[in-house]
Amino acid sequence: MKKFVLGLICGIGLTATTAVYAVDTIQAYLFPAKFEFNGVTKEMNNKEYVVLNHNGHAYVPIRFVAENMxxxxxxxxxxxxxxxxxxNLxxxxxxxxxxxxxxxxxxxxxxxxxIGSNKNDIIQKWGEPQKTxxxxxxxxxxxxxxxxxxxxxxSVSAIRVGGDTVKYTVDELKKVIGEPKDEGLNDVESGWYLYYEAGDYQVFFNADTKNGVIKYLTLKKR
Known part of the structure; x- marks a missing residue:
C-alpha cells in the first residue's frame, strides 16, 4: 500500500516562504512547525512528513499526529x-x-x-506497519x-514487546507472575534473562541488569 501524506486542518494563521504545488489545483507553503504531545516534544522526519500552509490553514501529516497520540x-x-x-498497542x-x-x-x-495469526489479517486490521x-x-x-x-x-512465529510498554522492574515482574523457570546472564544479548513457560509457549523477559528494568519480552512456541 502506498504511503499517503494526509492533512488535518488546524485553522490557524501561518506564514512561510517555500511554495509547493499539488495536482496543479492548489498552492501551499512548507511550514517548519514543531510538535508537542502532552508536553513532550516530538521530532518529525522531514524526509517523509511535511507541514503545509494553504489559505492560512495548517495541514499536518495525520499519521504522524495520530500515532503520537x-x-x-x-x-x-x-x-x-x-x-x-x-x-491497546x-x-x-x-x-x-x-x-x-x-x-x-x-x-x-x-x-x-x-502466534499463528495471518500477516494479511493483521495489516488489514492495523494498517501498514510503522517500521519493518x-x-x-x-x-x-x-x-x-x-x-x-x-x-x-x-504467519506470526514470535512476538517481541519492548520500550515503555513493558517497562517493569524485575521485582515487580516476579511479584505479579512469580519466579521464573530459569534466569541468568544473557549470552546472546546483553542483560539478564528470565525464562517462563506457558503451555506450549515460551516467554523470555530481558532486563538491563539482574535487579533492573525489563527492556523487552519475547513470546514464541516451544
Missing amino acids: GALVKYEDTTKTISIEQT SKKLPLDKDFFSYASEGKIKGIEFG GSWQTQYFSWFDYYYFFGNPDE
Whole structure:
C-alpha cells in the first residue's frame, strides 16, 4: 500500500516562504512547525512528513499526529476512506494473574493477534506497519509490538514487546507472575534473562541488569 501524506486542518494563521504545488489545483507553503504531545516534544522526519500552509490553514501529516497520540491510521483505497482508531498497542502491557492464561494461547492480553495469526489479517486490521526490519527473521512493528513472520505461510512465529510498554522492574515482574523457570546472564544479548513457560509457549523477559528494568519480552512456541 502506498504511503499517503494526509492533512488535518488546524485553522490557524501561518506564514512561510517555500511554495509547493499539488495536482496543479492548489498552492501551499512548507511550514517548519514543531510538535508537542502532552508536553513532550516530538521530532518529525522531514524526509517523509511535511507541514503545509494553504489559505492560512495548517495541514499536518495525520499519521504522524495520530500515532503520537496512541492511535492507528488506515487508508482504504477503494472507498478513499481514512480511519483513525484507538488501540491497546500504544498502552502499557498489563501484567496480572491472567498473563499466563493468554500466553498459553500464544497471545498477549488486550492484543487480538497472537502466534499463528495471518500477516494479511493483521495489516488489514492495523494498517501498514510503522517500521519493518529483521532480527534474523523479518518483523513488522506497530508501536512497541514487533511481529515476526518466520513461518512458510508468513504467519506470526514470535512476538517481541519492548520500550515503555513493558517497562517493569524485575521485582515487580516476579511479584505479579512469580519466579521464573530459569534466569541468568544473557549470552546472546546483553542483560539478564528470565525464562517462563506457558503451555506450549515460551516467554523470555530481558532486563538491563539482574535487579533492573525489563527492556523487552519475547513470546514464541516451544
